[in-house]
Amino acid sequence: MNWRSEHIWIELIRGSRKTSHFCWTCILFFGSLGFVVVGTSSYLGRNLIFIFPDQQIVFFPQGIVMSFYGIAGLFISTYLWCTISWNIGSGYDQFDRKEGIVSIFRWGFPGKNRRIFLHFFMRDIQSIRMEVKEEGLSSRRVIYMGIRGRGAIPLTRTDENWTPREMEQKAAELAYFLGVPIEIF
Incomplete structure (x- = not known):
């Protein structure tokens, strides 16, 4: 939910709590769990999964490799579950023309710097920058705010x-609201 008036523009930023992140984390978790179970069943010599007979997968080297990949995948899925539960990257951007202040807030990882909070004066904003990179099947489109003395902030x-x-429409609306030019990279 974004909110906009004549003098204030507040834009909420979604973090790690996305459906796609949740789906990929579940797929990684269950796939890794399957690798660990297959590696364990090859070590024990018993069928813990009835799809694979225990004679087909020998513990050395296949069982060890599957166990290693399964444990590594479980660590990565634990990390992803933590980023989802902490909602890393969420926050808001607030542009206040009346006070002349821009506030950017993001949630980070737990610890001393969990809250990332930046303040700028609107007069220090040089431009709104758009970066467009088309690389094969993937494309990268990012909007930056150029700040005098601090560089570009995504x-x-x-x-x-x-x-x-x-992207052009969002950048144009923001540049118009702030009264700054648009640059394209």
């Missing part, structure tokens, strides 16, 4: 699949 995620028209 306002959008790299994994958002926008059409070029949607």
